Amino acid sequence: MTRFICVWPAEICKGLRLLASHCCPYTLLLTSNTCYRYRQVDFLYLNAGIMPNPCINLKVFLSGLFSRKVIHMFTTGEGLLTQKDQITDDGLQEVFETNVFGHFVLIRAIEPLLCHVDSPSQLIWTSSSNARKSAFSLLDYQHIQGQESYSSSKYATDLLSVALNRHFNQQGLYSSVVCPGLVMTNLTYGIMPSLLWMFIMPIMWLIRIFTNSFTITPYNGAEALLWLFRQKPELLDPLLKYHSCTSGLGNNYVESRKMNLEEESSELFYQKLLELEKQTLKKLSESEEEYK
Ligand SMILES: NC(=O)C1=CN([C@@H]2O[C@H](COP(=O)(O)OP(=O)(O)OC[C@H]3O[C@@H](n4cnc5c(N)ncnc54)[C@H](OP(=O)(O)O)[C@@H]3O)[C@@H](O)[C@H]2O)C=CC1
Ligand SMILES: CC(C)CCC[C@@H](C)[C@H]1CC[C@H]2C3=CC[C@H]4[C@H](C)C(=O)CC[C@]4(C)[C@H]3CC[C@]12C
Numbered sequence: 001m002t003r004f005i006c007v008w009p010a011e012i013c014k015g016l017r018l019l020a021s022h023c024c025p026y027t028l029l030l031t032s033n034t035c036y037r038y039r040q041v042d043f044l045y046l047n048a049g050i051m052p053n054p055c056i057n058l059k060v061f062l063s064g065l066f067s068r069k070v071i072h073m074f075t076t077g078e079g080l081l082t083q084k085d086q087i088t089d090d091g092l093q094e095v096f097e098t099n100v101f102g103h104f105v106l107i108r109a110i111e112p113l114l115c116h117v118d119s120p121s122q123l124i125w126t127s128s129s130n131a132r133k134s135a136f137s138l139l140d141y142q143h144i145q146g147q148e149s150y151s152s153s154k155y156a157t158d159l160l161s162v163a164l165n166r167h168f169n170q171q172g173l174y175s176s177v178v179c180p181g182l183v184m185t186n187l188t189y190g191i192m193p194s195l196l197w198m199f200i201m202p203i204m205w206l207i208r209i210f211t212n213s214f215t216i217t218p219y220n221g222a223e224a225l226l227w228l229f230r231q232k233p234e235l236l237d238p239l240l241k242y243h244s245c246t247s248g249l250g251n252n253y254v255e256s257r258k259m260n261l262e263e264e265s266s267e268l269f270y271q272k273l274l275e276l277e278k279q280t281l282k283k284l285s286e287s288e289e290e291y292k
Helices: 059-067 072-078 094-109 149-171 194-207 223-229 263-291
Strands: 005-007 027-030 043-047 121-126 173-179 240-246 250-259
Touching: 005 250, 043 094, 094 149, 094 250, 094 263, 121 223, 149 173, 149 263, 173 223, 223 240, 223 250
Parallel strands: 005 027, 043 121, 121 173, 173 240
Antiparallel strands: 240 250
């Protein structure tokens, strides 16, 4: 059976030029005009994400290397990276808009295609083990003030997924979050040049013996995404994150880990997103009026 995924028009906001990459082979990409010809979107992989201008904190890296938290450091990259964010034409923080808000507006826009009580649909978010509660604040959910916008946006993703489950499960829509592990992609080549990654690759194979999160290839990283495709969404725990793992011998498997979040915070964040969506759409229609 063909599965449908939508690409929403870029004009709504920059973060909505979604999903064109890394889709499973049976994905059909649709434009907004053709979207409503179809009755249902079965799976929506919310994968687009950025980490602009990453900078490694060498001091944290070196002290982490000789501490008991070294495995945790390699698994999550906690505190190792800072980013420089910027404001988009929509007046929002770029990382928040791309990694979280753009996806949210898309889901809201195609809600009727996602909500079918008789046959459930699945939202599958590419989150990260880099998501960190202390990097996120409900008072600064766009992360205007800090320098860890990526960690913050991934924590926001986790909160949003939990809230979506609470609001939409009864209407046949289920949401899950995944961490693909450390994968060599344009995102990681932005952290260090590809030549340097190539140079340290033997060390990474070695580290893989101690941590299962160095999946390294997109094929390995997609394990949890594929695993979720085969699950009955009604049976999944909304508070779990599904991690793609690769063993020292190169075998792939999926591990689920409980997320460090409270349901009340997820609800408060959801309400804030609804408010922001209202404001953004109002602004857009006002500027459209001005053009006419
Ligand atoms: N690589 C890793 O180690 C990890 C990655 N992740 C997550 O995996 C996801 C995929 O990242 P990855 O493949 O590694 O990185 P890439 O940079 O290779 O891919 C990012 C993708 O997001 C798309 N994208 C970026 N900005 C926008 C935008 N404004 N609108 C629409 N699409 C956009 C890009 O499209 P285009 O090419 O057209 O610009 C690209 O296809 C991200 O959410 C990332 O946070 C999570 C954990 C680890
Ligand atoms: C000897 C080497 C392996 C030294 C590399 C040091 C750092 C550059 C990297 C160590 C751990 C890496 C990361 C871990 C988690 C990733 C996370 C899941 C994600 O979503 C984005 C990328 C990571 C933060 C990644 C980034 C590079 C490291 C910090």
